[in-house]
Amino acid sequence: MADLNHIALFAKVVEAGSFSGAARALAMPKATISRKVAQLEEALGARLLQRTTRRVTLTALGRAYYEDAARGLASIERAKERIAASQAEPAGTLRITAPVGFGARKLMRWIGEFLQAHEKVRIVLKLTDDPIDLIGNGIDLAFRTGKLPDSSLITRRLGTSRLALVASPGYLGRRGCPQRIEDLKTHDCVAFGPSLDNEVWRLKGPRGWREVPVHARIAVDGSYAEVQAALAGLGIALLPLALIRHDIETGRLEQVLAEYGVDGGSMNIVYPSNRHMSAALRAFLDFIVVKTSSPSEQTPAQAANSA
Structure with a gap:
């Protein structure tokens, strides 16, 4: 079996272009490096380098071996960095962005718990429903919902939440509770977006998808404002259960037409390459992964899927 240290020396020779260059970079005797690379070739039973008095060149087998070895060595280095980061005490400033609704109603509480556990960490939190250039704005991590555009950012999906129809007890007391999906046409609804006109909800029920034109009395741009409009009794709203779980449990909102909704609303975390990740960010x-996998924090849909 090839010695890992010999493989690392071989890679350094290739990258330096010569045994002399590798010896200078590593502060090791040239003869030692040459001997260990020869031992690697002997262990593999193959010549990896063609040697001349001034430089070395890769053989065909040597090139293929180097490409695979370089990837393996990089993985080992990243693993070492992860261990070092996990052993270091989290400290410094994290810059985080999140949607307004999720940030104000859920993330803020989690951040409070995190900061209590890590006294040397500080957080700058920007709540916005608009996408932000993470790298250009120096953001360490972003929470984002829905479908994400292709990018060089690392993405991790935290979970999904069903969109459900809800209204306040006050509204339902005044207007009654819809019994059929067609009843939505006669109710006031909270529209999500910039317009009151031509609002159509596409909902999945026992017989598949249904499209229902609804009458919007108010249109809001942002999930936080949509929740507040529903709580204020302004109509029936279509909201992520993950965002309003506590409101339903405490009776501030009631679910209507529970057999209808939309599955698949997702929450993701995105961040730049995890190479050289700080202990605080890790x-x-x-x-966050622990919090979103906790039964007490799961949405009803997540809990059902994990049962």
């Missing part, structure tokens, strides 16, 4: 990522 600790926060681990914390």
Whole structure:
């Protein structure tokens, strides 16, 4: 079996272009490096390098071996960095962005718990429903919903939440509770978006998908404002259960036409390449993954899927 240290020396020779260059970079005797690379070739039973007095060149087998070895060595280095980061005490400033509704109603509470556990960490939180250029704005991590565009960012899906029809007890007391999906046409609804006109909800029920034109009395741009409109009794709203779970449990909102809704609303975390990740960011990522997998924090849809 090839010695990992010999493989690393071989890679350094290739990258330096010569045994002399590798010796200078590593502060090792040239003869030692040459001998260990020769031992690697002997262990593999193949010549990896063609040697001349001034430089070395890769053989065909050597090139293929180097490409695979370089990827393996890079993976080992990343693993070492992860271990070092996990052993370091989280400290420093994290810059995070999240949608307004999720940030105000859920993330803020989680951040409070995280900061209590890590006294040397500080957080700058920007709540916005607009996409932000993470790298250009120096953002360490973003929470984003829905379908994500292709990018060089690392993406991790936290879970999904069903969109459900809800209204306040006050509204339902005044207007009654819809019994059929067609009844939505006669109710006031909260529209999500910039317009009151031509609002159509596409909902999945026992007999498949149904499209229902609804009458919007108010249109809001942002999930937080949509929740507040529903709580204020302004109509029936179509909202993520993950966002309003506590409101339903405490009776501030009631679910209507529970057999209808929309599945698949997702929450993701995105961040730049995890190479050289700080201990603070890694600790926060681990914390969020634990929180979103906790039964007490799951949406009803997530809990049903994990049962």
